[in-house]
Amino acid sequence: MTTPLPRDPIADARRNWEDHGWTDVAAPMAAITAIMRTQQILLSRVEAILKPLGLTFARYELLALLSFARSGALPMNKASALLQVHPTSVTNAVDRLEKAGLVSRAPHPTDGRTTLIEITAEGRTLAKSATAALNAEVFSQSGFSPEDVDHLISILGRFRRDAGDFSDQDL
Amino acid sequence: MTTPLPRDPIADARRNWEDHGWTDVAAPMAAITAIMRTQQILLSRVEAILKPLGLTFARYELLALLSFARSGALPMNKASALLQVHPTSVTNAVDRLEKAGLVSRAPHPTDGRTTLIEITAEGRTLAKSATAALNAEVFSQSGFSPEDVDHLISILGRFRRDAGDFSDQDL
DNA sequence: GCAATATACTAGGACATCCAACGGTTTTGG
DNA sequence: CCAAAACCGTTGGATGTCCTAGTATATTGC
Numbered sequence: 001m002t003t004p005l006p007r008d009p010i011a012d013a014r015r016n017w018e019d020h021g022w023t024d025v026a027a028p029m030a031a032i033t034a035i036m037r038t039q040q041i042l043l044s045r046v047e048a049i050l051k052p053l054g055l056t057f058a059r060y061e062l063l064a065l066l067s068f069a070r071s072g073a074l075p076m077n078k079a080s081a082l083l084q085v086h087p088t089s090v091t092n093a094v095d096r097l098e099k100a101g102l103v104s105r106a107p108h109p110t111d112g113r114t115t116l117i118e119i120t121a122e123g124r125t126l127a128k129s130a131t132a133a134l135n136a137e138v139f140s141q142s143g144f145s146p147e148d149v150d151h152l153i154s155i156l157g158r159f160r161r162d163a164g165d166f167s168d169q170d171l
Numbered sequence: 172m173t174t175p176l177p178r179d180p181i182a183d184a185r186r187n188w189e190d191h192g193w194t195d196v197a198a199p200m201a202a203i204t205a206i207m208r209t210q211q212i213l214l215s216r217v218e219a220i221l222k223p224l225g226l227t228f229a230r231y232e233l234l235a236l237l238s239f240a241r242s243g244a245l246p247m248n249k250a251s252a253l254l255q256v257h258p259t260s261v262t263n264a265v266d267r268l269e270k271a272g273l274v275s276r277a278p279h280p281t282d283g284r285t286t287l288i289e290i291t292a293e294g295r296t297l298a299k300s301a302t303a304a305l306n307a308e309v310f311s312q313s314g315f316s317p318e319d320v321d322h323l324i325s326i327l328g329r330f331r332r333d334a335g336d337f338s339d340q341d342l
Numbered sequence: 343g344c345a346a347t348a349t350a351c352t353a354g355g356a357c358a359t360c361c362a363a364c365g366g367t368t369t370t371g372g
Numbered sequence: 373c374c375a376a377a378a379c380c381g382t383t384g385g386a387t388g389t390c391c392t393a394g395t396a397t398a399t400t401g402c
Contacts (some may be wrong), residue, residue: 004335011339025311032313035323040255046203058388068187093388114350155323159314166178167175168178229359259361263358263359283367284381
């Protein structure tokens, strides 16, 4: 990676906001910007681990989701809902996973509109390897202390619920 | 937006991890996934506000950065470093902002390799409007309590520093 | 029972991000 | 003082995300 900056650019942005009189929103702005940047860092770590396996994070997420499904299959729209991405993003991911022989499309037995995505044996094997790699290289050394992890899960869980991601009450 | 899911998909993923014996990394996995999803939600809110102004978040960030620079100008590589994105992303953003008359490129006075990005009067005006809109529509109603904001800034600040973003000691 | 509405997936297009490679410019070093 | 190395920005390509629109299938409602 590149040389670290001498100062935190987000802290600087916050100071700029305060200097311009937007004091009340300076802190939330900094928090939101920090989330954006943190996501970027984490995503690049994950992608670096998955790349040698021929996967991207988007494809891995779909593969992992299928591997945990009881039947190893899910309708496209269900996958879209669970992964919280646009249906066309799922189409895109399935296209590539299918081309790699990791999943296959099958018609839904009763609903002609629906397409089922099924994970193949190869897909299952690769999902296992990828999960092991991510566990060992990313999740086990996230850079967050256990307390930080708890805080993040709780803060972001409330946020996502309030944003309409899900309706669970138990947070 | 779509109907909320009955249950938190990230909490489900965490349970899956635990059921497979990856108990030690289940929580960090959940925290990281939550950051990814939260970023997605926040980005879409920001983009929705900027779209009517003809801006994207990437272009807004660059425009805002320039508007805060003393001289209203920055070298490309400096902007790349401060925004923490790849140089080609800056090239892309500048191309579009320039086409819209919001910034202009100028040669560096002493270093022939370097290109300066200068914000135009129009760019300055638009940056003001965009910041006002974001402050009013996003940052002032982030969905995070003041305590959450403090926690996030501190947790993510340490994380970004440890990840090599900057070398500040004062966190 | 059939037209109107809703749902599911996909095709095409706009943007953003990164990486690899290339052509200039500047700095380093022997 | 000139060749080698470092640095800067751009082009081209791969991926991902979303949106809009279009086709096909189901469900509704009169």
